[in-house]
Each structure stands twice: as C-alpha cells, then as structure tokens.
Amino acid sequence: MTQLTFQQETKELIDSLKGICASYGLGNDGNEFKIITQSFLYKYLNDKFAFKAKKLDDKIAKADKWEDAISALSEDEQEMLVLQMGADTAKLKPTHFIAYLFGRQNKPEFAKLFDDTLMDIALTNNDIFAVKTDGGAKVVLFDRISRYIADEARRDNFCRAIINKLVPFSFERIFTQGYDFFATIFEYLIKDYNSNSGGKYAEYYTPHAVARIMAAILVPKVQQGKIKNVACYDPSAGSGTLLMNVSHAIGADRCSIYAQDISQKSSNLLRLNLILNNLVHSIPSVIQGNTMLHPYHKDGSKLKQFDFIVSNPPFKMDFSDFRDDLDTKENKQRFFAGIPKVKKKAKDKMEIYQLFLQHIIASLKPNGKAAVVVPTGFITAQSGIDKIIRQHLADNKMLAGVVSMPSNIFATTGTNVSILFIDASNKEKVVLIDASNLGKKIKEGKNQKTVLSAEEEQHIIDVFNTKAVEEDFSVAVTYDEIAAKNYSLSAGQYFDVKIEYVDITPEEFTEKMQGFTDNLESLFAESHKLEKEIKKQLAGLKYE
Numbered sequence: 033m034t035q036l037t038f039q040q041e042t043k044e045l046i047d048s049l050k051g052i053c054a055s056y057g058l059g060n061d062g063n064e065f066k067i068i069t070q071s072f073l074y075k076y077l078n079d080k081f082a083f084k085a086k087k088l089d090d091k092i093a094k095a096d097k098w099e100d101a102i103s104a105l106s107e108d109e110q111e112m113l114v115l116q117m118g119a120d121t122a123k124l125k126p127t128h129f130i131a132y133l134f135g136r137q138n139k140p141e142f143a144k145l146f147d148d149t150l151m152d153i154a155l156t157n158n159d160i161f162a163v164k165t166d167g168g169a170k171v172v173l174f175d176r177i178s179r180y181i182a183d184e185a186r187r188d189n190f191c192r193a194i195i196n197k198l199v200p201f202s203f204e205r206i207f208t209q210g211y212d213f214f215a216t217i218f219e220y221l222i223k224d225y226n227s228n229s230g231g232k233y234a235e236y237y238t239p240h241a242v243a244r245i246m247a248a249i250l251v252p253k254v255q256q257g258k259i260k261n262v263a264c265y266d267p268s269a270g271s272g273t274l275l276m277n278v279s280h281a282i283g284a285d286r287c288s289i290y291a292q293d294i295s296q297k298s299s300n301l302l303r304l305n306l307i308l309n310n311l312v313h314s315i316p317s318v319i320q321g322n323t324m325l326h327p328y329h330k331d332g333s334k335l336k337q338f339d340f341i342v343s344n345p346p347f348k349m350d351f352s353d354f355r356d357d358l359d360t361k362e363n364k365q366r367f368f369a370g371i372p373k374v375k376k377k378a379k380d381k382m383e384i385y386q387l388f389l390q391h392i393i394a395s396l397k398p399n400g401k402a403a404v405v406v407p408t409g410f411i412t413a414q415s416g417i418d419k420i421i422r423q424h425l426a427d428n429k430m431l432a433g434v435v436s437m438p439s440n441i442f443a444t445t446g447t448n449v450s451i452l453f454i455d456a457s458n459k460e461k462v463v464l465i466d467a468s469n470l471g472k473k474i475k476e477g478k479n480q481k482t483v484l485s486a487e488e489e490q491h492i493i494d495v496f497n498t499k500a501v502e503e504d505f506s507v508a509v510t511y512d513e514i515a516a517k518n519y520s521l522s523a524g525q526y527f528d529v530k531i532e533y534v535d536i537t538p539e540e541f542t543e544k545m546q547g548f549t550d551n552l553e554s555l556f557a558e559s560h561k562l563e564k565e566i567k568k569q570l571a572g573l574k575y576e
Contacts, residue, residue: 035209039216039217042201045072046220056193058180065297066180069300070150070175071197073304079204081117081121082098082204083203083204088116088117099131102129120310122173123156123157130199133145134196146178146191146194147178150173150174150176151172158170161312163302165321166319166326167326178191211284211309219240238270238274238405240277242451245489246277249497256283259286259287261286262339264279264287265289267292267327267341267395268345268346268388270298270344271301272289272302272306279311282340285310288317289306289314290314292318292320292321292323302318324351325357339399339401341402341403341404343392343402343405344405345384345385347384347385348380349382352379352382355372358371367391371387372417389406389410393424396456399456404451404452404454409448411436419518422521426511426514430454430455430456430458431453431455432453432454434450434464434465434521435496436468437451437467438471439482440479441481441482450521461508461509462508462514463496464521465506466504466524506523
C-alpha cells in the first residue's frame with residue numbers, strides 16, 4: 033500500500049469523525065476541534081502501543097487479537113512490557129484499549145465509560161503527556177468529550193459512533209512514515225481550527241513556505257545530521273509549524289523543543305504535533321501562558337538561552353492591561369529598546385511584536401541563531417523601538433539577513449512581512465533579499481493569497497545560504513554599509529541605480545527638451561486656472 037493510500041485513508045478517518053460531529057449538531061461548533069483531535073489522538077496512542085508491543089513480543093505479534101494476548105499476561109509482565117516501550121509511548125492498560133470499549137458499547141452509561149477511560153489514560157500519563165501552565169497547573173491529555181453533547185440522552189450513541197469509526201482503521205502500518213507524511217496529516221487535521229482569529233496571540237497560521245525557508249536557512253543541508261543536543265524555542269509557538277520544521281531539519285532525536293503560548297487551544301495542538309513527530313520527550317517543556325508577562329523557561333532567575341529560536345509573533349495587540357507590569361527594573365535588560373506605549377485611540381494596534389523580538393534576542397545563546405517573522409515596516413522605520421533594535425543587531429554584528437516576502441503570503445492578513453535572521457557568529461556580510469515579486473496569486477475563500485512555487489522557495493534558500501548577489505533581487509552588504517543607510521534592512525535601498533544612456537542627435541535633443549517645456553507650461557496654466565477657481569469659491573463662502 034502506498035504512502036498516498038495511507039494518507040487518503042487517514043484523511044477519510046478525520047472526515048468521518050467530522051461527519052459524526054455534524055450529525056450530532058456539533059459541526060463548526062467551538063468544541064468540535066477537541067472531539068476530533070482527541071478521538072484521533074486516542075486511536076493513534078492505542079495503535080502506537082500495539083505497534084511497540086508486537087515489536088517487543090513475538091507472541092503478541094502472531095496473536096489473532098493482540099489485545100487478548102496482552103490481557104492474558106500477568107500484571108508484572110504487562111508492567112515490564114510497558115517499561116520496555118519507552119517514554120514516547122503512552123502507558124495503557126487492557127481496559128484502555130479501543131477493543132475493550134467496542135465490546136462494551138451496549139452497556140448502560142457507555143458515554144461515562146468512554147469518558148472515564150480517556151480520563152484514566154490522561155492521569156496515568158500525566159507526567160509525560162500533560163502541558164503545564166505558567167502557574168504550575170497541568171492541562172491533561174483528554175477531556176470528557178461526551179459532555180459537549182447537550183442532550184444527555186444522545187451521549188451514549190455519540191460515543192458508540194466514535195468507537196465504531198475508530199475500530200476498522202489502523203495506524204500501525206503508518207508508523208514507518210516520515211515527517212512529511214505526518215506534517216500533511218496534522219495540517220489536514222487542524223485546517224478548520226487554526227485559522228486567523230482576529231489577530232490574537234498565536235492564532236496566525238504560519239504558511240509552510242515561510243516555515244520551510246526559515247528552517248532551511250537556519251539549518252542548511254550541509255549541517256543537517258551534524259548538529260546534536262541542541263535546544264529549539266518558540267515564545268509564540270501556536271500549533272508548532274515553525275518548531276516542527278526546524279526540528280525536522282536538525283533531527284527529532286538530536287534536539288529538544290521548548291515552547292510557550294498564551295492559547296490553551298494552540299498548546300493542545302502543539303502537544304498533538306509533538307506526539308505525531310516523535311518529540312514526546314519535549315512535551316514537559318510546552319508551557320501555556322503569557323510569555324511577555326511570565327516567561328517560564330529560565331535558568332535560575334535569568335532567561336534560559338537557546339541554540340535556535342523561531343517565531344511568528346502576533347504583530348499588533350492590546351496589551352495595555354499588563355503593559356505597566358512589564359516596565360520594571362528586572363525587565364530593563366530584556367526590553368533594552370523600550371516598551372511600546374498605549375495608543376490612545378487604537379489600543380489594539382500596540383506593537384507587541386517589538387516585545388517578542390527583544391525577548392528573542394535576550395533568549396538567544398551567544399552562538400545561537402534565530403528566524404523571526406516581522407512586519408516589513410520594521411526593517412525601514414527611521415525612529416522608535418524598531419530603529420533601536422536594528423541598530424543593536426547591526427552594531428553588535430549579529431545579523432544574518434532579511435528576506436522580504438511577497439504581499440498576502442498570509443491569506444489572513446494584508447500586512448507585508450519579512451523574515452529577520454539573527455546570527456551572532458556572522459561578522460561578515462549580511463544578505464538582504466527582496467522576494468516581493470515572486471509567487472502566484474490565488475483565491476483562498478474570500479481572501480487573496482500569494483503562493484510560492486517549490487523552485488522559488490529553493491531559490492530564496494540558495495541565494496541566502498551562498499550570499500549570492502542578483503540584480504534587483506539580492507545584495508550582500510557590510511555592517512558599515514548598513515549603518516550608513518540609517519540601519520535600513522530593505523534590499524531595495526542597496527540596489528544600484530541604473531541610468532540608461534541613449535545616443536541621440538542635437539535635433540532630437542532639442543525636440544525632447546521642447547516637449548518637456550510644453551508639458552511644464554501646460555501644467556502651470558492648469559494650476560493657475562485651478563487656483564483662480566478655488567479663490568472664487570472661497571470668496572463666495574466668505575460672503576455667505
């Protein structure tokens with residue numbers, strides 16, 4: 033069976049779960065994503081357990097029903113089997129198996145049994161699979177999903193419908209698939225639940241083109257497989273698209289993931305992403321909370337520093353309710369360029385990305401690398417916090433470069449974006465790329481989106497990594513040249529101005545000059561006529 037067939041069958045399972053939700057009145061309901069993702073995860077963990085058990089015990093592998101073979105083991109034997117599986121596999125008891133629930137679906141209060149089973153799995157695996165909050169509480173793996181059905185009389189049938197959809201499907205033959213397979217499945221699983229939500233924290237969906245470019249520049253192909261024991265961080269992680277891409281470039285077994293995000297929904301999706309991508313060991317480092325107000329990852333009293341940082345922070349947001357709490361002596365070093373002021377008429381337009389950017393700089397190891405999505409206005413602003421941050425990066429020689437992306441690369445926002453690459457080891461030339469003219473415009477719902485081809489993505493990556501200079505596309509400039517341009521990081525400001533010389537006769541020159549003169553005289557005459565008309569109207573208004 034091909035990878036494409038696996039993929040299609042997995043998508044059909046997701047669609048069938050959505051169909052159940054729709055038939056019980058939960059289509060597009062706010063809780064639908066919890067039911068879909070948790071049902072999917074329950075099945076995934078169940079089949080991962082079976083996959084590992086069959087690898088460890090030949091009798092289980094050869095049994096007609098693996099569940100019965102495990103149930104026949106003594107408690108000590110079951111415990112030993114679970115210990116051998118390792119921390120990336122959930123600890124399950126025979127009463128947790130989907131087959132166990134399937135055989136009891138006609139018992140009274142089946143919904144309660146279903147929910148109790150999920151909650152017991154969550155509690156049994158709390159140490160590894162729970163997401164912590166910045167206050168120390170734990171967000172467990174599962175909820176009681178039947179409670180989302182308002183009519184209690186329908187809950188048993190709802191849970192039966194889910195179990196009956198899960199039984200025929202098997203993930204077991206899928207576990208040998210790689211990152212690209214699970215990235216596609218994850219995207220399909222969450223596509224209806226992770227779109228832009230009014231510009232709030234971490235609800236931007238980072239396009240895969242942006243994520244791939246960031247990862248391929250931070251970890252070029254020549255370094256892949258050579259980096260190990262590194263820490264990767266995202267202070268506004270969302271569902272983890274950026275972290276998954278950079279960890280894939282490094283190798284899941286060669287890095288640890290650290291993340292924080294204010295959104296509980298995003299943190300739950302990130303946990304699912306980590307499970308699918310063999311990064312279970314990093315789940316205890318996923319924190320749900322306000323990174324600016326309560327940064328969780330620390331070494332003692334100081335911010336923890338990381339080898340790689342990726343981030344697509346929210347650009348504008350009202351944080352006036354805790355703005356003054358950030359303006360403390362302890363935060364002076366972290367927010368070295370300052371804290372944005374509260375906007376009197378548009379508090380929701382406060383530049384929160386400036387805080388994230390400064391936090392990232394403070395969280396980067398001396399030899400670390402970072403890639404951050406910023407509004408393109410950041411790279412040219414002539415004053416204020418933006419200018420101070422750019423000057424800090426240039427004066428301390430910690431820039432790798434900037435890629436200015438096409439407009440509408442994000443379908444959900446019209447803001448033009450650039451990717452800022454920070455690298456304190458780069459003391460030579462800085463690469464500036466203007467990729468704004470690349471891509472093909474397509475309609476996505478009501479929005480217009482620009483999509484880069486695979487060739488265009490690779491071209492950006494290759495030009496950046498080789499510091500190639502291409503006319504009207506890329507430049508490689510020194511830190512002194514950046515300082516001379518008032519610290520602008522816009523490639524266009526460094527492009528050579530081209531003057532076209534054309535040989536013409538004296539008569540042709542005279543004719544061209546006369547044309548310019550006639551045109552100017554016409555414009556002057558028109559302006560005088562307009563001036564008289566305005567004076568006439570003003571005089572009339574004064575008289576009235």
